[in-house]
Amino acid sequence: MLDFAIFAVTFVIILVGAVLYLYPSSRRASGIPGLNPTDEKDGNLQDIVNRGSLHEFLVSLHQEFGSVASFWFGGRPVVSLGSVDQLRQHINPNHTTDSFETMLKSLLGYQSGMGGGASETMIRKKLYESAINNTLRNSFPLVLKLVEELVGKWKSIPEDQHTPLCAHLLGLAMKTVTQLALGERFNDDAEVISFRKNHDAIWSEIGKGYLDGSLEKSSSRKGHYEKALSEMESVLLSVAKERKAHKKQTVFVDTLLQSSLTERQILEDSMVFSLAGCVITANLCIWALHFLSTSEEVQDKLYQEVTEVLGSDPVSLDKIPQLRYCQQVLNETVRTAKLTPIAARLQEVEGKVDQHMIPKETLVIYALGVVLQDSNTWSAPYRFDPDRFVEESVEKSFCLLGFSGNQTCPELSFAYTVATVLLSTIARQLKLHKLKGQVMDVRSALVSTPKDETWITVSRRS
Structure with a gap:
């Protein structure tokens, strides 16, 4: 229970602290309906812990107070928007940074470029997206090869044998991201296994207690985390040095090396893509197959x-947009x-949602x-129904949330x-085939x- 509480507390601190640490605090009350703080110092933190996660807390918050609701983090009010209509109204011109990337970089202690101007931030964001797109174009046959290897393995599994989705698909994601991000050095399974060990150690602490001080109370945990982070950074720096010397231009890090980014910025962007790319890719695949x-x-x-x-041809990058139903399956x-x-x-200018003013x-x-x-x-929101995305209004709502269109997270x-x-x-x-009772x-x-x-279990399609 203690570990779970640490997890819940830390996630809120990560989420709020990562967005706020660059900015001065505003203590003006929002006047928006919501919870009063249950603790003068922590605000509603204990309420979040009691609910089990920030998501579950927000579910209960919006059920009680409606689609625009507020709560307190420490002495600071926080506004939560819980419907498409309210998100559509929200005025916030800051689209130059990605909230996921901001949180992750803050937790890792990465700050280079985060205090720069909007144009500098946008240039770096575009470069990051370009690096991902370039590696997909250059290395798409490798993606196909890795997938075919996994499917070939599954074809050899007896129909009554259980197949572990998480283990297999995290492995696929790890191989794909490391080889497309960092190059042929990770054709070696030993390199991938070593990289995965450090990756898992870092990500597990991101989900636990880095910012709530719990790492400081455990010298062994802190040492394990810092060792993993140091080793992973050393690998990324080593890869960048090797590829710069050979002037290769096929994978993610190559595009960064051809830019004006500093060595530190290249390290940070490589770390973010390696961490987030693996986790998002693995879990999208896990949930889709489930x-x-x-x-x-x-x-x-x-x-x-x-x-x-x-037809009988393998999938190609130019054919992917034509696979509309597959896109619907992934959207659903x-x-x-709730991936x-x-x-x-952060509300950069004063805004208004319904009759509620949101202070700067x-x-x-x-x-x-x-x-x-x-x-x-x-409609029927808890049912898995890819056909709902045939409707244009549904697609527009999904796009508004940032899951498709120009605002899509590049890792997604x-x-x-x-x-x-x-x-x-x-x-x-x-x-x-699903397992009964699972x-x-x-x-x-x-x-x-x-x-x-x-x-799951698998059988050959006849």
Whole structure:
């Protein structure tokens, strides 16, 4: 229970602290309906702990106070928006930074470029996105190869044998991201295993207690985390040095090396993509295959589309936009799984939502996990139904939330590409089957993940 409480407390501190630490505090009351602080020092922190996660806390908050609600973090008011209509009204011109990236960099202690002007920030953001797009274009055959290796392995598994989705798909994501981000050095499984060990150690502490001081109370935990971070940074610096000397231009880090970024900035962006790219890609694939295993009808529709669009050819980058139903499946996966349930922005100018004024420098939380299952926006919101995305209004709502279109998180765009290759390859060769009685419990943090290993069985498509 203590570990769970530490997890819940830390996640809130990460979320709020990461967005606020660069800015002065505004202590003006918002006048928005919501909770009074239960503790003068901590605000509503204990209420969040009692609910189990920030997402569950926001669900209860919006159920009680409506789609615009407030609570307190320490002595500071926080506003949460819990419906599409309110998000559409929200005025905040700061679209130069990604909230996920901001939180992650803050937690890692990375600050280079974060205090720069809007134009500098936008240039760096565009470079980061360009680096991801370039590596997908240059290394797409490698993505296909890694996916085909996994599917080939699954084809050899007896039909009554249980297949662990989390273990296999985290492995696929780790291989894909390291090789596309850092190059052929990670063709060596030993390098990937070593990298994964440090990756897991860092990410596990991101989900626990770095900012709440719990690491300071455990010298062994702190030492383990710092050692993992140092080793991973050393690897990233070593890779950058090797590739700069050979002037290669095929993977993510190569694009950064050709730019005017400093060595430190290249390290930071490589770390963010390595961490976030793996976690988002793995969990998008895990949830997608889990939901597919629950619906033979969806699998058959996907098979029909893949056959019509691709014929007997393998999927290619230029064909992916034509796989519309596959896109719907992934959109519905993100929605149903609440893949990234929280986003946060600092209100840079005074804004208004409904009749409520939001003062400048107020932290505004987008309760995406609440919005994604709001019955006013989505019919039968708890049902997995890719066909809902046939409707233009549904697609527009999804785009407004930042899950598609120009505001999509670049790591999520990367994950969509890998997941499309995976789904299209599986659909033609295999059928997925859920295990009777298996219950999927969710851990809602920066990325929603299964609490335990998720199992399926597979059979060959005849």
